[in-house]
Amino acid sequence: AVQPFSEIPGQWKNSVANLYTFWKMDGLRNIHRIMVHNFNMHGPIYREKVGYYESVNIIKPEDAAVLFKAEGHYPKRLRVEAWTSYRDYRNRKYGVLLKDGEDWKSNRIILNKEVISPKMQGNFVPLLDEVGQDFVARVYKKIERSGQNEWTTDLSHELFKYALESVSHVLYGERLGLLLDYIDPDAQHFIDCITLMFKTTSPMLYLPPALLRHTGARIWKDHVEAWDGIFNQADRCIQSIYRQLRKNPEASGKYPGVLASLLMLDKLSIEDIKASITELMAGGVDTTSITLLWTLYELARHPDLQEEIRAEISAARIASKGDVVQMLKMVPLLKGALKETLRLHPVAVSLQRYITEDIVLQNYHIPAGTLVQLGLYAMGRDHRIFPHPEQYRPSRWLRSQSHYFRSLSFGFGPRQCLGRRIAETEMQLFLIHMLENFRFEKQRQVEVRSTFELILLPEKPIMLTIKPL
Ligand code: HEM
Ligand code: 2DC
Numbered sequence: 001a002v003q004p005f006s007e008i009p010g011q012w013k014n015s016v017a018n019l020y021t022f023w024k025m026d027g028l029r030n031i032h033r034i035m036v037h038n039f040n041m042h043g044p045i046y047r048e049k050v051g052y053y054e055s056v057n058i059i060k061p062e063d064a065a066v067l068f069k070a071e072g073h074y075p076k077r078l079r080v081e082a083w084t085s086y087r088d089y090r091n092r093k094y095g096v097l098l099k100d101g102e103d104w105k106s107n108r109i110i111l112n113k114e115v116i117s118p119k120m121q122g123n124f125v126p127l128l129d130e131v132g133q134d135f136v137a138r139v140y141k142k143i144e145r146s147g148q149n150e151w152t153t154d155l156s157h158e159l160f161k162y163a164l165e166s167v168s169h170v171l172y173g174e175r176l177g178l179l180l181d182y183i184d185p186d187a188q189h190f191i192d193c194i195t196l197m198f199k200t201t202s203p204m205l206y207l208p209p210a211l212l213r214h215t216g217a218r219i220w221k222d223h224v225e226a227w228d229g230i231f232n233q234a235d236r237c238i239q240s241i242y243r244q245l246r247k248n249p250e251a252s253g254k255y256p257g258v259l260a261s262l263l264m265l266d267k268l269s270i271e272d273i274k275a276s277i278t279e280l281m282a283g284g285v286d287t288t289s290i291t292l293l294w295t296l297y298e299l300a301r302h303p304d305l306q307e308e309i310r311a312e313i314s315a316a317r318i319a320s321k322g323d324v325v326q327m328l329k330m331v332p333l334l335k336g337a338l339k340e341t342l343r344l345h346p347v348a349v350s351l352q353r354y355i356t357e358d359i360v361l362q363n364y365h366i367p368a369g370t371l372v373q374l375g376l377y378a379m380g381r382d383h384r385i386f387p388h389p390e391q392y393r394p395s396r397w398l399r400s401q402s403h404y405f406r407s408l409s410f411g412f413g414p415r416q417c418l419g420r421r422i423a424e425t426e427m428q429l430f431l432i433h434m435l436e437n438f439r440f441e442k443q444r445q446v447e448v449r450s451t452f453e454l455i456l457l458p459e460k461p462i463m464l465t466i467k468p469l
Contacts, residue, residue: 003364008056010038010046019206022050028202031452032349032377039378045362050206053078055352055371056361059382061405063361064351064374068405068412072356074101075415078371082204085213086227095275096418097283108414110267111276114258116421123255125324127169128426132433134179135162139438139466149468152443154461155296159289160191166426167284167419171277172241173257186233193229194285196222198454205454234278242270280419287347288423290457292430294345295337297462298392299435300442305394309334310435317436328428336394338427342409343380344392347455350375351411376408377456441465 011018027034027050035057038046044059055078058067084098096107114120138158143151161178164187168176176187200223204212212220241259251264258280262273299306309331316330350373357368366372381389385406386396397403410417417423434440443463451459 002360005365005367005370008045008047008364009042010048010057018048019050022206028206029451029453032450032456035349035375036378036381039375039382043362045364052208053205053371055373056366057350057373057375058361059375059379059385060362061379061385064379064405064408064412066359066361067353067355067372067374070355070357070359070368071353071413071415074105075413076100076354077415078352078373080201080205082201082209082223085209086224089213089224090227090231092231093271093275095272095277095279097276097279105414107268107272107276108418110262110265111418114261114265115280115418118421121421121425122325124170124422124425125328125429127173127255127257128166128422128429129324131162131166131169131175131179131426132429134165135430136433136437138179139434140468143466143468150465152463152465154463155466156289156293156461159292160285161187162292162430163285163287163289163426164191164281166288167281167422168237169257170422171258171281171284172237173255173260174241176237186236189229190233191285193226193233194282195453197226197230197282198286200226201454202452230282231278234281235274237281238274238277280422283419284422286455286457287419288427290455291338291341291345291347291423292427293458293462295341295427295431296434296440296464297442297448297458298341298344299337300440300464301445302392303441305337305392306435306440309337309394309431313432313435317432324429327432328425331428331432332398333394334428334431335424336397337431338424339397339407339409340392340394343386344389345450345456346376346380346409348409348411349377349452349456351408353415374408377450379406379408437469439467439469441467 022028022034025034038048038057039059044063046057048055048057058064080098084094086092087094087098096104096111099107135158139151142153143149161183165176165178168174177183178187200219203219204223209220209223238259241257242263245260245263256264259273259277262268262277263270268276299309312331312333316327319330320327352371352373354371355366355368359366361372379385383389397407410420410423441464443465448462449459450456
């Protein structure tokens with residue numbers, strides 16, 4: 001017989017005690033490892049209550065399948081109160097990230113066509129390819145200046161600039177110039193604000209922002225300052241495109257970027273467009289840059305694999321005869337490498353949904369309305385789901401074994417990552433250009449762990465040596 005909800009294992013009954021152990025274990029930065037620990041202790045399902053938010057946690061692909069079948073027409077994630085509180089405080093509209101219900105759906109359908117339909121990829125490729133080529137030129141310059149025919153560095157800051165330059169080129173159809181020697185200080189400030197915004201969000205997952213706001217807490221002030229910086233910079237970019245479009249409305253035939261396309265389409269209000277474009281711009285920096293950094297780290301640790309992927313790229317370059325869209329269809333191992341990076345180093349520790357109907361998970365009854373979390377980080381490192389999970393093996397993603405509900409790094413279904421196509425294309429083109437030109441090496445073979453700052457980040461700088469081929 002199916003067991004009742006109240007029988008699910010876990011320490012959900014004593015939430016104060018749970019919060020205490022959580023702080024003591026430095027839970028804030030270790031959420032991903034605490035989840036692994038909980039699955040080891042309780043098995044593949046457990047209930048948990050930390051502070052005010054309660055959830056059922058699952059790890060198995062079969063259970064993920066059941067969860068996503070019960071997500072309803074308007075799938076809802078855990079609400080990040082810090083983000084909604086800021087919008088309410090400053091009287092700014094929610095974009096697609098924070099909207100729910102019919103309002104979310106109608107905005108999302110229009111955005112889908114402009115941002116993740118396969119048809120758009122052809123428009124994005126030339127824009128992203130150009131940025132990739134410029135990045136290579138910049139690295140050659142750095143190598144030359146070092147005078148040692150190699151460059152040893154923590155690439156993260158360069159990658160942030162690459163990511164912002166890439167997403168901006170797609171959104172605005174224009175370059176920001178972040179890969180030049182002297183960059184706009186406002187753009188650098190924007191990058192710093194995003195990092196600060198994520199960092200200040202995570203404590204507020206457990207302490208209600210409303211409380212912090214009324215007690216004048218530092219963390220809330222920093223958070224507001226970070227979002228202010230993000231919105232101000234995005235507003236400047238949006239205004240400049242808007243003005244150009246009004247001065248010169250006739251289409252030139254050239255793809256004008258996501259923002260101009262949305263404005264000309266005239267199906268969303270200007271305020272809705274601004275809100276979602278700002279979210280896309282902010283969501284497009286740390287996510288792809290950190291994933292690229294982890295990928296270079298893994299390839300530096302696996303020189304034979306690096307060589308194998310380089311060979312795949314060379315063959316694809318020749319076979320595609322200059323057609324880059326075609327080329328991207330011929331690099332399965334490279335795509336496997338990105339999936340493998342996100343398996344071991346996911347951006348999101350978990351996926352969550354409020355289920356809209358009663359379901360059964362691991363033989364327990366789960367009532368409609370429950371918040372169910374799929375532990376993505378824990379799943380990626382479970383040996384029952386991924387044999388030898390500690391090994392970085394992109395070939396496991398080739399068409400040999402079943403990937404049933406195992407490839408979930410960008411989420412699932414209609415509420416999945418809106419930036420997915422941009423992210424994937426941008427990361428594939430980056431790796432193609434970099435591997436065609438340079439070799440990556442790692443000095444000391446030390447394991448770098450993840451730390452949670454809303455998204456998962458490397459806990460310390462990753463130093464790489466880059467050499468021309
Ligand atoms: C949502 C992952 C890059 C914009 C999400 C979600 C995940 C995710 C897991 C939640 C999906 C769900 O609940 O099913 C990633 C990863 C990235 C990445 C792994 C890169 C490696 C980006 C980029 C952008 C972006 C580049 C913007 C250009 C968004 C937005 C949402 C979202 C707007 C909310 C969509 C909605 O609620 O309808 N992402 N993301 N992401 N992401 Fe990404
Ligand atoms: C963080 O317990 C851990 O893609 C929480 O580009 C549950 C949770 C809820 C929503 C998740 C968040 C986690 C991680 C970061 C995500 C976010 C939804 C979107 C966001 C996954 C797992 C992200 C990084 C977006 C951010 C866009 C924003 C900056 C405008």
